[in-house]
Amino acid sequence: MDFQDKKAIYLQIADYVCERILLAQWPPGDRIPSVRDLGSELEVNPNTVMRTYDFLQQKAILYNKRGIGFFAADDAAERIKSYRKEQFLETEIPYFFRNLYLLNISLEEIEERYKAFIESEFNPNKVV
Amino acid sequence: MIELKNLTFGYTPKKLLFQDLNLSLQPGSIYGLLGKNGAGKSSLLRLMGGLLYPTAGSVDVAGFTPRKREPAFFQELYFIPEEIYLPSVSLNRYIDTMGPFYPKFDEGQFRKYLSEFDVPPDQKLTAMSYGQKKKVIISFGLATNTRVLIMDEPTNGLDIPSKSQFRKIVSSALAPDRLMLISTHQVRDLDHLIDGIIIIDENEILLNHSLADIGDRLLFSSLSSVTETHRVLYAEPSLRGYSVVLENTEQEDSKVDLERLFNAVVTNRAGIKNLFQ
Numbered sequence: 001m002d003f004q005d006k007k008a009i010y011l012q013i014a015d016y017v018c019e020r021i022l023l024a025q026w027p028p029g030d031r032i033p034s035v036r037d038l039g040s041e042l043e044v045n046p047n048t049v050m051r052t053y054d055f056l057q058q059k060a061i062l063y064n065k066r067g068i069g070f071f072a073a074d075d076a077a078e079r080i081k082s083y084r085k086e087q088f089l090e091t092e093i094p095y096f097f098r099n100l101y102l103l104n105i106s107l108e109e110i111e112e113r114y115k116a117f118i119e120s121e122f123n124p125n126k127v128v
Numbered sequence: 129m130i131e132l133k134n135l136t137f138g139y140t141p142k143k144l145l146f147q148d149l150n151l152s153l154q155p156g157s158i159y160g161l162l163g164k165n166g167a168g169k170s171s172l173l174r175l176m177g178g179l180l181y182p183t184a185g186s187v188d189v190a191g192f193t194p195r196k197r198e199p200a201f202f203q204e205l206y207f208i209p210e211e212i213y214l215p216s217v218s219l220n221r222y223i224d225t226m227g228p229f230y231p232k233f234d235e236g237q238f239r240k241y242l243s244e245f246d247v248p249p250d251q252k253l254t255a256m257s258y259g260q261k262k263k264v265i266i267s268f269g270l271a272t273n274t275r276v277l278i279m280d281e282p283t284n285g286l287d288i289p290s291k292s293q294f295r296k297i298v299s300s301a302l303a304p305d306r307l308m309l310i311s312t313h314q315v316r317d318l319d320h321l322i323d324g325i326i327i328i329d330e331n332e333i334l335l336n337h338s339l340a341d342i343g344d345r346l347l348f349s350s351l352s353s354v355t356e357t358h359r360v361l362y363a364e365p366s367l368r369g370y371s372v373v374l375e376n377t378e379q380e381d382s383k384v385d386l387e388r389l390f391n392a393v394v395t396n397r398a399g400i401k402n403l404f405q
Binding site: 006007008009010011012036037039040041042043044045046047048051 | 156157158292295296297299300302320321322323339340343348349381382383384
């Protein structure tokens with residue numbers, strides 16, 4: 001795994017786990033890799049992976065069956081989305097706003113561009 | 129599991145290397161011992177392994193006093209020195225000779241590590257390259273399942289894929305009752321593998337904390353300019369202005385950069401000491 005420079009490792013591993021769940025590679029009800037297996041796979045200390053699993057348990061994205069292992073919660077996908085949204089609003093938006101302010105970009109311009117972006121990226125009727 | 133109390137040691141009585149050193153290490157962790165060349169990393173490890181004797185103070189490893197060199201102690205300690213020696217025998221002969229010294233030695237585990245490291249099993253040990261020999265010793269040390277495993281610069285001589293394999297294997301070999309202590313000056317080799325950091329400089333232990341603790345107290349970030357309003361503990365020029373270590377007043381999350389941490393600790397001793405008291 002290629003780790004970024006800025007974010008704490010246990011949070012980067014949390015993103016990795018969330019992605020597996022969202023992509024349905026680790027579906028709800030299936031046991032996810034053990035702390036030891038994931039640690040070995042990602043070449044990180046198992047205690048760091050344990051910290052990730054604890055963190056995701058607090059967010060109710062994972063749950064622990066004693067003696068069996070960790071599982072993705074039934075509503076994990078919903079919870080991941082709300083966790084991501086919270087993270088996006090807290091960490092990425094301030095940076096984005098700062099650039100808008102510094103570069104003197106109006107919200108109207110952003111709105112226009114946003115609409116155009118959605119149109120080109122997510123419009124199913126678009127002819128390519 | 130490892131306790132140093134008021135440890136004093138010098139190779140000659142007049143010139144002491146350590147004076148009144150205290151250190152306490154817990155099982156279930158992989159500690160990284162960082163220090164400059166000649167800081168005394170290897171001496172400290174050798175004191176723990178019973179290869180050097182303290183001038184004063186005490187060393188306790190897994191409930192034993194290393195200097196007494198009791199057989200029961202050596203069953204619970206495996207020490208991988210920087211300079212390794214392997215006898216001129218086959219791998220099978222080596223297992224038969226050395227395995228019985230370690231009650232928890234697991235031959236299957238040893239062979240599994242060797243194959244993960246791509247070490248051919250049918251070669252005479254002395255015919256192997258330095259890197260291959262190193263991988264034999266590391267695999268053997270991990271497979272002894274001793275409670276304490278000390279490795280002095282284990283990644284020296286390993287090629288790039290082997291370093292990655294090393295991290296995988298060491299990570300999987302950690303157990304709650306096992307303590308691993310790895311000294312290195314190649315911190316990047318151990319990035320993410322260690323969860324405890326010990327920094328030793330000029331005969332002093334400047335830091336002994338978990339990475340989680342360090343992340344709580346220090347913020348690794350970059351600034352376009354360094355002003356007095358930021359609580360900057362250490363700054364170095366970088367492409368984006370300055371790479372800095374700040375006091376983590378807002379409880380922000382950042383990735384602990386081991387090289388920058390090391391530089392911060394050795395250049396701003398007082399500032400770091402204050403924060404970690």
